[in-house]
Amino acid sequence: MGIVGRIGLRLLQIVPTVALVAVLMFALMRLLPGDPAIQLLGDRATDASLARLRHEMGFDRSVSAQFWSYLEHVATLRLGDSITMHVPVTRLILDRLPITLMLTGMATVLALLIAVPLAFVAALREGGAVDLAIRMLGQVGLSMPVFYLGLILLITLAAGLGWFPVGGIGGGFVENLYYLFLPALTLALSLAMVLMRNLREALIEVLHAEFVQFATAKGLRRRLVLGRHVLRNALVPTVTLLGLQIGSLVGGAVITESVFAIPGVGRLMIDSIFARDYAVVQGLTIVLAVLVSLVFLLVDTVQGLLDPRQEAA
Amino acid sequence: MTSLLEVRDLAVQIGPARPVDGVSFALARGEVLGIVGESGSGKSLTLRAILKLLPGIARTSGAALWQGRDLLAMPEAEIRRLRGREIGMIFQEPMTALDPVLPIGLQITESLGEHLALHGAAARRRAVELLDLVGIPGARRRLDSFPHEFSGGMRQRAMIAIALAGEPKLLLADEPTTALDVTIQDQILRLLLRLRDELAMSVILVTHDLGIVAGTCDRVAVLYAGRIMETGPTGAIYRTPGHAYTLGLMRSVPHRALARQRLQGIPGVPPDPGRMPPGCRFAPRCTLAVAACHQAPPPLRPLGPTHATACLRAEAVAGMAAVAA
Ligand SMILES: Nc1ncnc2c1ncn2[C@@H]1O[C@H](COP(=O)(O)OP(=O)(O)OP(=O)(O)O)[C@@H](O)[C@H]1O
Ligand code: SF4
Ligand SMILES: [Mg+2]
Numbered sequence: 252m253g254i255v256g257r258i259g260l261r262l263l264q265i266v267p268t269v270a271l272v273a274v275l276m277f278a279l280m281r282l283l284p285g286d287p288a289i290q291l292l293g294d295r296a297t298d299a300s301l302a303r304l305r306h307e308m309g310f311d312r313s314v315s316a317q318f319w320s321y322l323e324h325v326a327t328l329r330l331g332d333s334i335t336m337h338v339p340v341t342r343l344i345l346d347r348l349p350i351t352l353m354l355t356g357m358a359t360v361l362a363l364l365i366a367v368p369l370a371f372v373a374a375l376r377e378g379g380a381v382d383l384a385i386r387m388l389g390q391v392g393l394s395m396p397v398f399y400l401g402l403i404l405l406i407t408l409a410a411g412l413g414w415f416p417v418g419g420i421g422g423g424f425v426e427n428l429y430y431l432f433l434p435a436l437t438l439a440l441s442l443a444m445v446l447m448r449n450l451r452e453a454l455i456e457v458l459h460a461e462f463v464q465f466a467t468a469k470g471l472r473r474r475l476v477l478g479r480h481v482l483r484n485a486l487v488p489t490v491t492l493l494g495l496q497i498g499s500l501v502g503g504a505v506i507t508e509s510v511f512a513i514p515g516v517g518r519l520m521i522d523s524i525f526a527r528d529y530a531v532v533q534g535l536t537i538v539l540a541v542l543v544s545l546v547f548l549l550v551d552t553v554q555g556l557l558d559p560r561q562e563a564a
Numbered sequence: 565m566t567s568l569l570e571v572r573d574l575a576v577q578i579g580p581a582r583p584v585d586g587v588s589f590a591l592a593r594g595e596v597l598g599i600v601g602e603s604g605s606g607k608s609l610t611l612r613a614i615l616k617l618l619p620g621i622a623r624t625s626g627a628a629l630w631q632g633r634d635l636l637a638m639p640e641a642e643i644r645r646l647r648g649r650e651i652g653m654i655f656q657e658p659m660t661a662l663d664p665v666l667p668i669g670l671q672i673t674e675s676l677g678e679h680l681a682l683h684g685a686a687a688r689r690r691a692v693e694l695l696d697l698v699g700i701p702g703a704r705r706r707l708d709s710f711p712h713e714f715s716g717g718m719r720q721r722a723m724i725a726i727a728l729a730g731e732p733k734l735l736l737a738d739e740p741t742t743a744l745d746v747t748i749q750d751q752i753l754r755l756l757l758r759l760r761d762e763l764a765m766s767v768i769l770v771t772h773d774l775g776i777v778a779g780t781c782d783r784v785a786v787l788y789a790g791r792i793m794e795t796g797p798t799g800a801i802y803r804t805p806g807h808a809y810t811l812g813l814m815r816s817v818p819h820r821a822l823a824r825q826r827l828q829g830i831p832g833v834p835p836d837p838g839r840m841p842p843g844c845r846f847a848p849r850c851t852l853a854v855a856a857c858h859q860a861p862p863p864l865r866p867l868g869p870t871h872a873t874a875c876l877r878a879e880a881v882a883g884m885a886a887v888a889a
Contacts, residue, residue: 461660464617465723468655469675470648470730479674480663487665558665559710 254555261551265544272540273325276533277318321533330534335526340534344516348538350420351515353427355504357435358442359493365439366446366489371477373447374454385447392444397503401437401510409433418512434511438503442496449492453485460484487558494550497543566632568593568766569614569651569734574626576609576618576790581837584609585790586626588864591734596760596767598781598798600774600813602834606790607770608656611736615653616643649679652732656739656770658719662711668695668722669707675729694725698755717748724752728759734766735759741776753780774813778802783870786810789834789845792864796871804882806873808853809846811881844876852877 288304289296305311309320324331330340373385409415421430457463458481466480505517512518516535523531555561567590576584584606591597599607612618614628614635628635630650635643647653655661663671672694673687682690688707695703698721711719720740727735737756741749757780759765769781777784778798785795786809794807805811809830816829832849835841841848843858850857857876864872875881 459619461655461657462663464612465653465655465661466663468615468617468647468653469678469726470644470646471674471678472644475674475678480666483665484663559667560664560712 254552257555258548258552261548265541265548268544269325269537269540273322273533273537276536277321280529280533281314325537330537331530333523333528333531335523335528336531340530343519343531344535344538347514347516347519350427350431350513351504351508351517353424354431354435354438354507354513354515355500357428357431358438358500358504361435361439362442362446365443366450367482369443370447370450370454371482373451374458377455377458386451389444389448392440393448395441397437397441398506398510400440401434401507404433404437405510418510420513431513434507434513437510438500438507441503442500445496446489446493450485450489453488454481457481457484483557487554490550490554490557494547497546497550501539501543567591567629568595568631570627570629571610571614572627572629574610574613574628575624576606576613577623577625578621579838582840583790583837584613585840587785587787587790587792588626589785589792589795591766591768593733593766594760594764595783596757596769596781598777598784599768599770599787600772600777600784601787602830603772604834604837605787606837607787608738610787611653611738611768611770614736615647615651616640617653648675648727648730648732650730650732651734651736652727652730653736654723654727654738654740656742658716658723659711661723662719662726664711667708667710668714671722672726672729675726679730691725691729694729695722697728697759698722698725699751700725717744717752720744720748720752721755724755731763732765734768736768736770738770739772740769742772749776756780786813789840790837791845791861792874793846794871794873794875795864796868796873800868800871803885804867805885806867806871806878806881807875808850808877808881809875811885812849814885844874852880 288301288310292300292304302311309317312320328341330344332339333343336343369385369388373382376382405417409417415433416430419430421427462484463476463480466476471480501517504515505520507513508515508517509521516539519531520535522528523535570590572588574584574587575582583604587606587610589597599610601607609618609622613622613624616624616635616638618624624636626636630646635646638646662668669688669691672691673682676682676687676690680690691707692703695706700706700718700721706714706718711722714722724740735756740756741752744752753776756767756769760767769776771777781798783796784798784801786793786801786807788809793809794801794805796806801810802814805814812830830849835845835848841858843856843860844850844853844862847853847857854876862874862876864874865878866872867878
């Protein structure tokens with residue numbers, strides 16, 4: 252199967268995944284305790300106004316009727332209006348999505364920029380003092396919760412030294428690179444440590460591989476042996492891991508956006524959950540499911556490009 | 565005549581073990597030297613030591629003079645330029661020696677770029693020629709294939725093509741035909757001999773197989789437990805072996821020496837490289853051993869102008885070989 256066929260197949264696989272997420276979402280929201288109408292209007296709302304609101308939101312219909320109209324809306328991407336903010340959910344999400352994508356994108360790039368060189372240095376000095384120091388750094392980094400790390404960075408680099416803004420976002424892409432640097436770094440550090448540990452192991456294994464000896468025996472310069480043969484082979488398991496980490500990256504983004512007051516979809520999610528805004532939470536979950544599926548697709552494609560043997564499998 | 569390569573007293577120490585211990589031999593231009601020995605005798609380590617490819621835990625001593633200059637004393641940057649360019653190497657296992665994620669073409673052209681400054685289309689053209697040379701059908705199409713898409717024999721050929729890319733003067737071939745069926749073995753050996761003739765290339769051919777040695781090598785060195793037991797012209801050694809171990813090897817092959825068969829049949833196993841016997845290393849398995857054999861390692865002594873043995877009972881061995889013939 253060619254790379255195009257492979258991508259097409261994975262795209263098709265997104266449909267059942269998202270459908271499953273949608274169904275689960277519907278069930279979960281109905282299982283949550285509390286009546287959203289009371290939540291919105293308060294304890295002292297009259298029965299008449301509560302009934303009107305329930306009718307507007309469709310809660311007075313049977314569960315199966317609600318379910319089918321819900322599925323229809325999902326399939327046509329009509330995610331409805333926010334119950335609390337009275338604007339289309341799609342608008343809310345589209346307004347905030349770019350900043351979250353930028354945050355997670357920057358975090359991934361930063362994580363790789365940190366992980367790859369450190370892993371290389373450690374692997375090339377396996378068992379040495381530098382290797383030990385880097386591994387200890389990794390342990391410390393891994394055991395530190397994201398929000399705690401974020402607070403430390405915030406207090407020292409932003410509030411203390413004043414090098415970075417303490418939160419919020421700028422106006423425009425370039426300014427946001429600056430505003431999002433600390434949050435992205437916060438998000439990147441634990442990912443970097445996970446990737447580094449994995450890549451170091453992979454590098455050490457590949458460094459001992461026969462084909463690396465053979466590449467050396469061919470008289471290639473060390474840089475080419477390391478950069479082409481060693482790194483490329485070691486990246487295969489690391490890219491897999493990177494894909495698996497996407498879940499914790501999204502989770503970390505929710506926390507980071509809260510710590511740094513960033514108006515992204517993570518914050519939107521938290522706010523909507525607290526406000527019982529079903530429409531937003533449902534819509535957001537579905538959009539995130541689609542995005543995560545797309546990331547898996549991307550990882551899968553990169554993997555196929557990195558390792559031709561995977562395509563045969 | 566000065567030798568192309570002269571290895572003097574080569575030893576490899578790994579921890580307490582010394583799996584290569586005092587190996588010496590010389591190789592002339594255009595010559596094919598066979599190194600034979602059972603599994604674990606140190607054949608691969610010897611070849612890798614010459615190109616300084618051993619891992620850090622292995623300590624190498626002795627000298628390997630390449631046209632008079634010691635490879636073992638060369639700085640890494642210098643020996644790197646000789647690898648592939650002056651001395652090419654074929655690894656024992658083509659399955660693991662080829663990079664699994666890169667197309668074969670690139671694995672050839674990167675050598676061409678490094679050693680001959682050939683890049684782009686010119687490099688690809690040359691790579692096609694090399695694949696043609698080693699007998700890979702449809703070479704142009706195969707350039708973009710990956711190792712896992714090749715059969716075992718084709719991978720072996722591809723590896724030879726890679727080793728030849730730098731047009732080396734010496735090819736170190738570590739069991740280039742093991743695990744291939746006999747017809748493909750023959751094709752590959754004939755290919756090596758043709759290249760020797762056409763390119764005046766010297767070859768060190770490591771093998772288990774005495775039949776292959778008889779058919780391809782000008783001279784032989786018999787390795788046992790990290791030491792050279794006997795060395796000399798192939799013909800002389802087959803006619804009058806001067807070492808009880810060599811005789812044992814030849815006897816373990818049915819139908820005289822020429823049959824294609826892996827070495828087998830000498831009772832017992834080689835000593836552990838960490839605990840070598842004090843005298844002749846073959847003594848514990850040798851049916852001809854006398855008391856002196858167990859005392860000190862017998863030195864190599866000449867039996868003819870280029871024939872030497874480390875056996876105390878060379879004359880008895882020659883007599884037995886003559887009776888058997
Ligand atoms: N990296 C290593 N560390 C420790 N011991 C090693 C290492 N490489 C090889 N040896 C030992 O050195 C000895 C010689 O190994 P070598 O690979 O040279 O044998 P060989 O003659 O090529 O055998 P074969 O015919 O099986 O390829 C063996 O006993 C082996 O166990
Ligand atoms: S020296 Fe002695 S023990 Fe060693 S091979 Fe010769 S006869 Fe046998
Ligand atoms: Mg070997």
